[in-house]
Amino acid sequence: MLEIKNLHATVDGKEILKGIDLTIAPGEVHAIMGPNGSGKSTLSYVLTGREGYEASEGEVLFKGKNLLDMEPDERAGEGVFLAFQYPVEIPGVPNTTFLKEALNAVRRYRGEDELDAMQFVKMVREKTKLLGISDEMLKRAVNVGFSGGEKKRNEALQMAVLEPCLAVLDETDSGLDIDALKTVANSVNLLRGPENAMLVITHYQRLLEYIVPDRVHVLAGGRIQRSGGKELAHELEEKGYAEFTGAAA
Amino acid sequence: MTQAFSEHFGALQDHLPGQDLPWLTDLRARGLKRFTDSGLPTPRWESWKYTSLRPIEKVDFAAEGVPRACVSIDRAPSLLPDATESHRLVFVDGHFRSDLSSLGTLPKGASLLPLSEQLANDPDWLAGHLDHLNDAAAQPMLALNTAMMMNGFVLHLERGTILPHPVEVIHLGGAGAAPLAYHPRNLVILDEGSQATLIEHFSHIGEQAYLNNAFTEVSIGQGAILRHYKLQADALNAFHLATVKAELGRDASYDSFVMTTGARLSRNEASVRLAGEGANCHLNGAYLVRGEQHCDNTTVVDHLVPNTTCREVFKGVIDDRARAVFQGKLKVHRDAQQTNGHQLSKALLLSDKAEIDAKPELEIYADDVVCSHGATAGDLDHDALFYLRARGIPEALARSMLIEAFLGESIDQIAAEGLCPALMTSIGHWLADTRGDA
Known part of the structure; x- marks a missing residue:
């Protein structure tokens, strides 16, 4: 599903990613763990096409298509979803309008019929019920005045509505209480299936107790230093990243 | 140009209403003299520093004393969903159209x-009110309006009258x-405790350039409320100059919102005197301009007595080579303790x-006193734009959504049921044009 080959990326002229190779097959959940400043968020932004995060070398294929040549909205249309570490507040845009515009944009991209207001409301109600999210959150402006936990729940709701093929979760566990963490993990697990893949970026092992990964990679100094099974996460929890930050230096 | 307008006066003279009224003939003569003495304002004048009327001088405007009979339209474009519930006056090229x-x-x-x-029914009452808020300050466009006013509307509410x-x-x-210049003159007198909502809609039906130089005098008595909203969607080859002078009595309230999408060059000038304790005004606005448009919003607020409040928020979107001007003058006179005055200009x-x-x-x-002012100017929020795009929303649509949200916050403040959707629709059309939607 996702093939990252020798990916280098620069931010403000500084090379942050220095040759990443990673392949994720449909149905798999991969975790990327690493110390602060190792390039974890940069990887998520390069994958989703944020301005200022340029790939300088290498390629990224998503379902065989060159992802790096696409606009951010085209990548979303193809089925890439980024759960933001810091969801953005958008005053004046009601959450429900945002969700509907996003869903219909993605549906248009895929050549599917748009949902009308009734169909949309019905669909969103099902998702909020499934995730245990209050409908009241739909009426408010996108993320405005939301607590940290509400913002992450909102990311989970967007993911549930858009039903992406590949979900990239960027430090989704940061600043979350246990209930919000469970909501988010729940939404991720609902999406999990033989056709979908996940890339879970995290500093801590905590989230991986709820979203059990197939593979764990240690990112440090812009490269993947080591890969292993889920037991690698436990090892990192005990030993920390000292070994890798040393290796990267 | 000053010469040309003076010639208009000659051409119009026989058609101007109220020629049998010496007070009005005097008033017009004084207006014409003031105008010819000063000429059009130029950017050398402090209050016209950012707005040059030179483009007006390049058009050969005529004045028309008698309306052309052949202008035929079925109905005027109302901004209200249920237009039958409103009191509607329609003017075409400045002339009143009773049929519409x-x-x-x-x-x-x-x-x-x-x-x-x-003027025909009760000239004496009018003599006691018309031009009473026009002060000695040099305002050539108002002087010109006074000399050549042909028509307009007069709204008078007696004590306690509420217009539903x-x-x-x-x-x-x-x-x-041919290109026409005209000078609508309006008078709004709200006696104690009365209330009204006034909606003005400026639009166009022909291809000709025109100059609309309107002057509205507003007097709001004790505890009276005027809600005054305007959509200026004039033709892009038109010139729109509009001045409101308002005086508020004790506990009176004036809520004003001006939205500008039209005209090659426009200036909305509001001059408000808060003359009674507890008087309160909102002077808000929104504008969307592009191409070579120039849009000027100028406000002058005089806090004359204690405990008066004024709040101003002007938000706008400026594309291409367009230019917007916001001038906000706030004067707190010596006795005006506990004044609360705030103004904000936000431009994208x-x-x-x-x-x-x-x-x-x-x-x-x-x-x-508590007074503040602020001005911001910038591009759309890049983080918000990326967030929307990362959810699949194409860039042009994402930009539209952010612009609509930016202006929508102002529109939501308007206290006239039924008007907000019309204004949002006009924003939507503007944005669709920008995106190049069919």
């Missing part, structure tokens, strides 16, 4: 007439055989060539 207007049934104590009819439905005034320009610049000139001017002579 419907004054409706007014409650007892309310009077609403075109200026020409009011809005008054909608529709101006359609551009239907003339969508191109490198777009420009906003924001000039706050605070003159404060009292010591116990």
Whole structure:
């Protein structure tokens, strides 16, 4: 599903990613763990096409298509979803309008019929019920005045509505209480299936107790230093990243 | 140009209403003299520093004393969903069109007439009110208006009269055989405890350029409330100059919102005197301009007595080589303690060539006041734009959503049921044009 080959990326002229190779097959959940400043968020932004995060070398294929040549909205249309570490507040845009515009944009991209207001409301109600999210959150402006936990729940709701093929979760566990963490993990697990893949970026092992990964990679100094099974996460929890930050230096 | 306008006066003279009234003939003569003495304002004048009227001078405007008979339209474009509930006056090229207007049934104590009819019916009452808020300050466009006013509307509410439905005034320009200049003159007198909602809509039906130089005098008595909203969607080859002078009595309230999408060059000037304790005004606005448009919003607020409040928020979107101006003058006179005055100008610049000139001017002579001003100008929020795009929303649509949200916050403040959707629709059309939607 996702093939990252020798990916280098620069931010403000500084090379942050220095040759990443990673392949994720449909149905798999991969975790990327690493110390602060190792390039974890940069990887998520390069994958989703944020301005200022340029790939300088290498390629990224998503379902065989060159992802790096696409606009951010085209990548979303193809089925890439980024759960933001810091969801953005958008005053004046009601959450429900945002969700509907996003869903219909993605549906248009895929050549599917748009949902009308009734169909949309019905669909969103099902998702909020499934995730245990209050409908009241739909009426408010996108993320405005939301607590940290509400913002992450909102990311989970967007993911549930858009039903992406590949979900990239960027430090989704940061600043979350246990209930919000469970909501988010729940939404991720609902999406999990033989056709979908996940890339879970995290500093801590905590989230991986709820979203059990197939593979764990240690990112440090812009490269993947080591890969292993889920037991690698436990090892990192005990030993920390000292070994890798040393290796990267 | 000064010469040309003076010649208009000669051409119009026989058609101007109220020629049998010496006071009015005097008033017009004085106006014409003031105008010819000063000429058009130029950017050398402090209050016209950012707005040059030179483009007006390049058009060969004529004045038309008698309306052309052949202008035929089925109905005027109303901004209200249920136009039958409003009191509607329609003007085409500055001339009142009774066939398109419907004054409706007014409650007892309310009077609403075109200026020409009011002059015929009760000139004495008019003599006691017209031009009373026009001060000696040099304002050539008002002097010109006074000299050549042909028509307009007069709304008078007697004590305690509440208009349940809005008054909608529709101006359609551009239907003339040549570019026309006209000078609508309006008078709104709200006696103690009365209330009204006034909606003005400026649009166009022909291809000709036109100059609309309107002057509205507003007097709001004790505890009275005027809600005054305007959509200026004039033709892009039109010139729109509009001045409101308002005086508020004790606990009176004036809520004003001006939205600009039209005209090659426009200036909305509001000058408000808060003359009674507890008087309160909102002067808000929104504008969307592009191409070579120039949009000027100028406000002058005088806090004359203690405990008065004024709040101003102007938000705009400027694309291409368009230019916007916001001038906000706030004067707190010596006795005006406990004044509360705030103004804010927020502009979104969508191109490198777009420009906003924001000039706050605070003159404060009292010591116990709360006053503030602020001005921001910038591009759309890049983080928000990426967030929307990362969810699949194409860039052009994402930009539209953010612009709509930016302006929508102002529109939501408007206290006239039914008007907000019309304004949002006009924003939507503007944005669709920008995106190039079919």
